[in-house]
Amino acid sequence: MQTANNAVEETTMEEAAINVAPASGRAIVQITALRKSYGSHEVLKGIDLQVTPGEVIAIIGKSGSGKSTLLRCINGLEVFQQGALTVDGKPLLHESAMAMRELRQRVGMIFQSFNLFPHLTVGKNIMLAPSLVKKKDGAAATEQARKLLHRVGLAEKFDAMPDQLSGGQQQRVAIARALAMEPAVLLCDEITSALDPELVGEVLRVVESLADEGMTLLMVTHEMNFARKVSDRVIFMHQGRVHEMGPPAEVFGNPQTPELKQFLSSLHD
Amino acid sequence: MVEFSVWDIFRNLLLAARWTVVLSLIAFVGGGIVGLLLLVARLSRLRGMNTLVGGYVQLFQGTPLLMQLFLAYFGLALFGIKTSAWVAASVALTLYTSAFLTEIWRGCVAAIPKGQWEAGQSLALSFRELLQHVVVPQAIKIAIPPTVGFLVQVVKGTALASVIGFIELTKAGTMITNATFKPFVVYSCVALLYFALCFPISLYAKTLEKKINANRQ
Numbered sequence: 004m005q006t007a008n009n010a011v012e013e014t015t016m017e018e019a020a021i022n023v024a025p026a027s028g029r030a031i032v033q034i035t036a037l038r039k040s041y042g043s044h045e046v047l048k049g050i051d052l053q054v055t056p057g058e059v060i061a062i063i064g065k066s067g068s069g070k071s072t073l074l075r076c077i078n079g080l081e082v083f084q085q086g087a088l089t090v091d092g093k094p095l096l097h098e099s100a101m102a103m104r105e106l107r108q109r110v111g112m113i114f115q116s117f118n119l120f121p122h123l124t125v126g127k128n129i130m131l132a133p134s135l136v137k138k139k140d141g142a143a144a145t146e147q148a149r150k151l152l153h154r155v156g157l158a159e160k161f162d163a164m165p166d167q168l169s170g171g172q173q174q175r176v177a178i179a180r181a182l183a184m185e186p187a188v189l190l191c192d193e194i195t196s197a198l199d200p201e202l203v204g205e206v207l208r209v210v211e212s213l214a215d216e217g218m219t220l221l222m223v224t225h226e227m228n229f230a231r232k233v234s235d236r237v238i239f240m241h242q243g244r245v246h247e248m249g250p251p252a253e254v255f256g257n258p259q260t261p262e263l264k265q266f267l268s269s270l271h272d
Numbered sequence: 273m274v275e276f277s278v279w280d281i282f283r284n285l286l287l288a289a290r291w292t293v294v295l296s297l298i299a300f301v302g303g304g305i306v307g308l309l310l311l312v313a314r315l316s317r318l319r320g321m322n323t324l325v326g327g328y329v330q331l332f333q334g335t336p337l338l339m340q341l342f343l344a345y346f347g348l349a350l351f352g353i354k355t356s357a358w359v360a361a362s363v364a365l366t367l368y369t370s371a372f373l374t375e376i377w378r379g380c381v382a383a384i385p386k387g388q389w390e391a392g393q394s395l396a397l398s399f400r401e402l403l404q405h406v407v408v409p410q411a412i413k414i415a416i417p418p419t420v421g422f423l424v425q426v427v428k429g430t431a432l433a434s435v436i437g438f439i440e441l442t443k444a445g446t447m448i449t450n451a452t453f454k455p456f457v458v459y460s461c462v463a464l465l466y467f468a469l470c471f472p473i474s475l476y477a478k479t480l481e482k483k484i485n486a487n488r489q
Contacts (some may be wrong), residue, residue, distance in 0.1 A: 078394050100398065107396035118391035122409050131405060132395035177391075184395060 029092075031056045031187055031219050032077060037086030039072060046072050047083065048243040054188070059220045061230035061251070064240035065266060070223045073240070074190050077221065078110040079103050091187050108136060111181030112190040115197050117173040119165040119180070125152065126161040129180045136184070144183075151179035155209050171202030178209055189213065191222035227270060231255050239263045276452045282461050288444030289465050295430045295440055296469075298362045300423055303369025310374040315381065316399065325374065332371030338432050340364045345436040361433035369426055376422060380415040381407060413484050420477035424470045431466075441465055 032054035039047040046069045054060060062070045075081040079095055088095040091109045096102040120128050129148040133139040152158050155175040165173055174194055181189060195203045207229050214220055214233050224230050230237055237254040239247040241262045247254060258264045314325045344364035348355045384407050392402040434443035445462040449455045
């Protein structure tokens with residue numbers, strides 16, 4: 004399932020998955036001078052970012068500021084024109100299907116619209132990628148899926164179809180599905196935006212427990228209270244740039260730039 | 273003069289109807305395979321494939337099947353390939369069917385939300401795995417009714433193969449008319465046999481559609 008020289012990385016991966024405080028020092032995600040445009044419209048204008056293992060990063064900003072695009076660049080759903088991006092030392096090479104497959108095994112993603120596979124049961128949704136990509140055998144995959152479902156509080160839903168679940172439950176299944184690949188980094192793209200208000204809490208609690216267990220998280224979010232509570236670092240994006248960055252207490256308590264001040268005050272209106 | 277009973281006429285038409293069925297099956301199986309390959313080529317986003325397949329589809333959708341049959345029959349001969357009516361009809365109908373099916377199926381694949389592709393990609397599935405386990409199973413559900421509906425068109429389309437001398441139901445009807453001088457009786461029987469072939473297929477398409485809609489709710 005892994006090549007020989009991956010021994011070190013495998014430890015990191017397991018550390019992230021099993022509750023051990025990760026060793027810092029080496030960046031797990033390294034973004035250098037990244038630029039991306041749609042035609043002549045530049046949406047990311049040179050992003051530099053280093054994420055250390057176990058770090059929880061909240062990305063905030065107005066819509067159109069490029070925050071979702073940045074997140075989607077990290078697992079190659081968006082192609083960027085300039086700059087470099089590595090995850091766990093593996094460079095992102097759009098041209099190479101092999102390299103993309105390697106990289107995407109290290110990066111999980113959870114979407115605003117859940118994107119569960121509607122024709123498969125909850126259990127099979129979770130088992131599909133481990134069975135195909137990691138060649139996990141049936142019994143091991145089933146056991147892992149049941150464990151993960153238990154972890155997100157849906158142990159009894161193994162045989163349910165996705166459309167029988169509420170939005171919050173679907174999103175928790177999506178989290179379990181991403182975790183089944185044992186990623187080193189988890190990307191969350193506005194994962195509570197499509198949920199009814201009373202269902203937001205159950206999803207955020209799962210994310211918080213992941214953060215507590217040392218998972219590296221990058222999340223685009225509109226839940227400022229959640230960002231303040233859980234994240235180690237908040238990034239405010241404005242017009243395709245990292246406009247302000249720092250610990251949540253500073254970013255929310257003492258914003259430096261007028262743009263961030265305006266953004267934060269607009270949330271209270 | 274020999275007298276032909278209606279049973280004589282019907283029996284002979286029935287024998288010829290075999291070849292209509294065989295030709296339909298060739299067109300459908302061949303067209304299905306070629307159509308599927310074209311669809312995969314198009315989805316793989318290989319450089320230029322989209323334009324190429326798009327052009328192919330336009331070519332076959334934009335010209336009459338009759339011309340395609342003529343071109344296959346006489347055109348292949350120009351290249352020194354000896355063709356029988358069998359080969360020409362099979363080739364022309366296969367290509368014609370593949371063009372329509374690949375376009376029908378492309379629409380069905382396009383109906384699968386982008387998020388499904390993205391979810392599969394972010395789980396590190398390969399293009400083939402994504403198609404096989406995520407996209408195709410969902411697309412098939414949408415594709416069955418229009419695909420079966422098109423099969424009816426193909427069955428009727430085989431009638432045109434009569435013009436290049438392929439002896440199927442329609443050609444047999446013409447020949448029997450020439451012998452019996454009873455065009456109304458003969459062509460009524462021909463129409464009846466086409467109906468007997470097509471109606472069950474249409475009925476099946478409707479049942480399938482109902483079944484799929486019931487599953488969705």
